[in-house]
Amino acid sequence: MENRIKITLDYPPVWLAAFLVFAYLTRGVVGPLAQTEAVLALSFGLIGIGIGVMCIAAFTMWRHKTTFIPHRYPQRLVTQGIFRYSRNPIYLGDAFTLVGFSLLYGSIIGLLSVPVFMVVIERRFIRKEEKNLKGLFAQDYDLWAKKTRRWM
Template identity: 30%
Template sequence: MPFILSLYDPYKGQGNLSGLIPLAVGLVILLWCVRDFYVSGKGTLAPWDPPKHLVTVGLYRYVRNPMYVGVLFILLGWTISTASPLIFGFTLFLFIAFYLRVKTHEEPWAEKMFGTEWEKYKNNVPRWLPQTKGYYPTNRR
């Protein structure tokens, strides 16, 4: 989507290669989280194969939604690389969509699925902005 938006954005500027840095960081974050979902959560991103265990390892120790943060970094990198206001607007739109999905679907599902384990995690790990101190649950699997 960002590629298509950048092709047809009549307002895009010169762009800057420094955008490749947040893009690469976002890609690493995303791949790391997909791995943790599979290895620790015993599931995937697919709605028909959600994690069977609450994922609290890796980047999930610092922020509850690192995968979405990674996607936003990728889009921020695209925005900088292409100087495209349309991609920036798409990034804002996607953040709002992520926020609504997390609040209305994912968090209620996690509460129903993981109960008190989720409550402890939710109370100790911020939703979007990473904390510096990692979360280490006392009842480890």
């Protein structure tokens, strides 16, 4: 029997990149968003918040010696820091980043695609990750899930 390495592109950054490209390609299709200084400031602010939240969450998981890479089993349940406010801050950061870039591109369709992105992420990643966490850390996970929202 041959050992084969399975290469998959089914990772959240790939989905985020696809939605970012979609937002870019659909800019102005429905009509452009006004690119005022306020909109540009908001877009850069949201991109910064998104990237910041992702980095803080990844660092928190690294500090607790567990993985933040999808399709891997975590070694620990992290409920401290940013994880007190969201069970999925990295995915939340992705959503903020998509909103920010959609505003920057002036893409109304990009903005409208954000809930679709969130559904894709929930179905492709979050449900499986929650099932794994519940299986590995049953009681602790249940307590955390009761007091901490999935997104925000």
